[in-house]
Amino acid sequence: MPEDAITLGALLAALDHTVATLVEAPAGEQVPLRSVALGEPADLAGISGALPEVYLLVGADAAATGAWLHAAGERERSHRPRVLITKSADDAPVRAAARDAGIALVRLHREARWDQVFPLVRRLVTRAPARRTPAGDHDLLAPDTDLFGLAQVVAGETGGMVSIEDPSSHVLAYSASDSSADRLRIESILGREGPADYLRILRAWGVYDRVRRSDEVVDVPEHPELAMRRRLVVAIRRGTGAQARMLGTLWLQQGARPLRPDAAQVLRGAAAVAARIIARRLDAPSTEALLVRRLFGAHGDGVDVPSVVAALCLPVEGPAAVIGFAVLRTADGVGPASAHGVSAGRGSGAARGPSAGRGSGAVRGPSAGRGSGAVRGPSAGRGSGSTHGPSAGRGSGSTHGPSAGRGSAAEIGSAAGHGRSGGSGSAAEIGSGAALGPVAGLAASSGLIRLYASAFRDDSVTEAIGDRVYVLVPSYHSAAGVGSWVRELVAQLEQARGLVVRAAIAAPVAGLTAVAAAREEVDRVLDSPADPDARVTTLAEARTAVLLTEIIELIRDRPHLHDPRLAALDTYDRTHAADLRATARAYLRAHGEVSAAAAALRIHPNTLRYRLRRIESVLGISLNDPADRLLLELQLAAAPDPST
Structure with a gap:
């Protein structure tokens, strides 16, 4: 098999049976895969050359999927995809069409989200296996270790099921699941983020508060009434002390058998390794x-x-x-x-040009010294x-x-205001x-x-x-x-x-x-x-x-362009409890129409005329002069109102 390809079997193992199931494999599971695309049924007609080797078909029912497979099967064999991933793969005609076309058929779980599955499949397909650590290789600090490999090894060493999440509970990687996976794990993998109702419960128990504030391994007991099994969780941090940055969390769900006695210790070490892997990904983009x-x-x-x-x-x-x-x-x-909450570490500074992208913090190394603890009930001090x-x-x-x-x-x-937020x-x-x-x-x-x-x-x-x-x-x-x-x-x-x-x-x-x-x-x-x-x-x-x-x-950013006369207007407003600035704004906004400006200010037109004369006197300008009006309008727009 080419070194720059992943096999169909390896792709399915990484996706896990919770997400994807192989329905037909005319050429077996050792088919090499190197390219991927996502499209709708109508897109096929517009592609004249070879199709990507993995094709994710979106928005297609059984009839449309069958028709797509028939059309793909009429192409030259080298122009057909090798694998089709679809949510409509169960009907006998669809399976027959896949066999006739020689295309492997993979059924995606109906609740899986395409916008999360596609990036995952693309990352797996385009990542060369030669740079990945083989399953069972325990050299977890090797440069070629990835999060999926780490999750699988930790699952084997602890007797549980592992998932690794980013700071906003999006699943980054996970180990294989078995029949004892609970709803929280299944829905997290399918949705690629934790179910909101379960997350609220975990937050109410203080789990996230403890993970956010400490390096301990938190023990969350099982809750049969919620169909939630026991799990351990630990923070993945980059650096220590004031320099620490939260990179995510590592979860270990207990299955049908108890976790091994040293599971917490293994989890602490795995969190340190995960920190290095994620930091390496952040610091060394492809x-x-x-x-x-x-x-x-x-x-x-x-x-x-x-x-x-x-x-x-x-x-x-x-x-x-x-x-x-x-x-x-x-x-x-x-x-x-x-x-405001747990910072995911975006750098500071205003962004105004094409090189805006906010940076990440410096690498400080994985955190150490995590202890273990347990969560038994509701906890106070929850962040909003x-x-x-x-x-x-x-x-x-x-x-x-x-x-x-x-x-x-x-x-x-x-x-x-001040342009883009910084x-x-x-x-x-x-x-x-x-x-x-x-x-x-x-x-x-x-x-x-x-x-x-x-x-x-x-x-x-x-x-x-x-x-x-x-x-x-x-x-x-x-x-x-x-x-x-x-x-x-x-x-x-x-x-x-x-x-x-x-x-x-x-x-x-x-x-x-x-x-x-x-x-x-x-x-x-x-x-x-x-x-x-x-x-x-x-x-x-x-x-x-x-x-x-x-x-x-x-004008706002250059003090030498500020008109000092505007300060006299603000001083007058402050010392006389007046509102000449607002009056000037309303008058200019009404394009000099006294009746319209007076109606907007809810005052008599004669009162407005008196205020306009006072503005001219304080500023030393004439509101009948177009240049004075233009300058005043620009200055009012650029200078902050001291009363707000």
């Missing part, structure tokens, strides 16, 4: 990951187009599009301010994991015309399973975005950078089609994940060397105030809002 980040301008300058084209199998001709996604708020009204942010009115999920966003400079300045800590209690706040929620949904992007174009490239997610659609056929797909995805993110997202499209992009500049263009749109009626827009459509926001930011 060549493909580096190429993708460089392509988007987030890792060094310039891009080697031939290397990118070869590694990512991208077309070199035709117009491309770059789409950026940013959170406005969650569906329940929580805005994208930072959330709450998020804080403005609550804005919900906008439409679609747009059919230009993005307005053309309010006055005063309006845009007050909405813009240095938020990604949050939530470890393992809470709740959203980490809107920003982290979008990052966690990058898999779903990648799923839909791959279904739209199987050669699309998706990358999460900082608090945003970007998609490159190479060589698209229709700009209108790209826009329709983006609007559909924005609506889907709100429906499926409760995230109210805005998107900006840069198209056409002339070649891969221009992708980083296109991402910068997208960021300019996403940095500007959002128009609630245009959640999907372009720089051309939002140019007024974008340029005005950037002008206001320029």
Whole structure:
């Protein structure tokens, strides 16, 4: 078998029977697999060459799956996939079609999530077995050890079932399950994150509080009334003391037989090894990951187009599009301010350009000295994991015309604040399973975005950078089609994940060397105030809002551009209990219409005229002078209101 391939049997073992079951294997389980793609039934007609060796078929019932297999079977044998993964694999006609086509058929559990299964399968297929530690190899500190290998070895040494999760309870790896796996384990693997009801119970018992605050192995007793078996859990940390960073948790569920007496000790050692593996993954991204980040301008300058084209199998001709996604708020009204809880270690600092991506902390080494303990009941001192942010009115999920966003400079300045948020800590209690706040929620949904992007174009490239997610659609056929797909995805993110997202499209992009500049263009749109009626827009459509926001930011960031006369207006307001600043804003917003401004302020027009004369006197300007009005509007937009 080629060294750069994984076998069908090894792929199924890694996925586990909980997630995937082999239904048909015409060529056996030693079939080598090196490529993978995800698509819908209609995508087959648009692919003229060879199909990937592993194909995940989404949105297909039994009839559509059978028809797909018949169509695939009519292709040259070298152009057919070797494995089809689908949720509709049980019908006899489907199985017969797979046998006739010589394609292995794998049934995916109906509750498994495609947006989590696809990245897992892709990682397993594209990772060379020559660099993986064989099952049963106990040299767990070897450079080629991975989390799946670690989970399997720990399960064998303790007599239990292992799962390794990230700080937000998404399952990273797991050992094989048997019939004694409880609902918590099964649903965690299927959903790739802990079931919310069970996670709330564990939080109420203080499990996460203890894991977050200490290095002990926490013993969670069985609870038959909840069909929950006994399990041990320990934190996976990077560094110690003030430098410690939570990387995840390692869980060990007891099966039909008791865990071995030294299970806690084994778990402590495994947590140290897991910390090294995860740190190695964070600090040494794959060549493909580096190429993708460089392509988007987030890792060094310039891009080697031939290397990118070869590694990512991208077309070199035709117009491309770059789409950026940013959170406005969650569906329940929580805005994208930072959330507070257990930090997942995002670096600080404002991000404003294409090289934004927040960094991770320095490697300090695995933590040691973990003790063991037990949880017996409810515990106090639980972290709220709450998020804080403005609550804005919900906008439409679609747009059919230009993005307005053309309010006055005063309006845009007050909405813009200080541009993109800087240095938020990604949050939530470890393992809470709740959203980490809107920003982290979008990052966690990058898999779903990648799923839909791959279904739209199987050669699309998706990358999460900082608090945003970007998609490159190479060589698209229709700009209108790209826009329709983006609007559909924005609506889907709100429906499926409760995230109210805005998107900006840069198209056409002339070649891969221009992708980083296109991402910068997208960021300019996403940095500007959002128009609630245009959640999907372009720089051309939002140019007024974008340029005005950037002008206001320029004034705000340069003290020598601040008009010192505005301080006299604020002093007058403070010493006379007046509100001349608000009066000026209302007058300018009404374009100098006294009656409209007076109605907005709920005062008599003569009162407004008196206040306007007072403003002119204090500032030494004339509101009849267009230049004075323009300058005042820009200064009011750029300078914070001292009364707020």
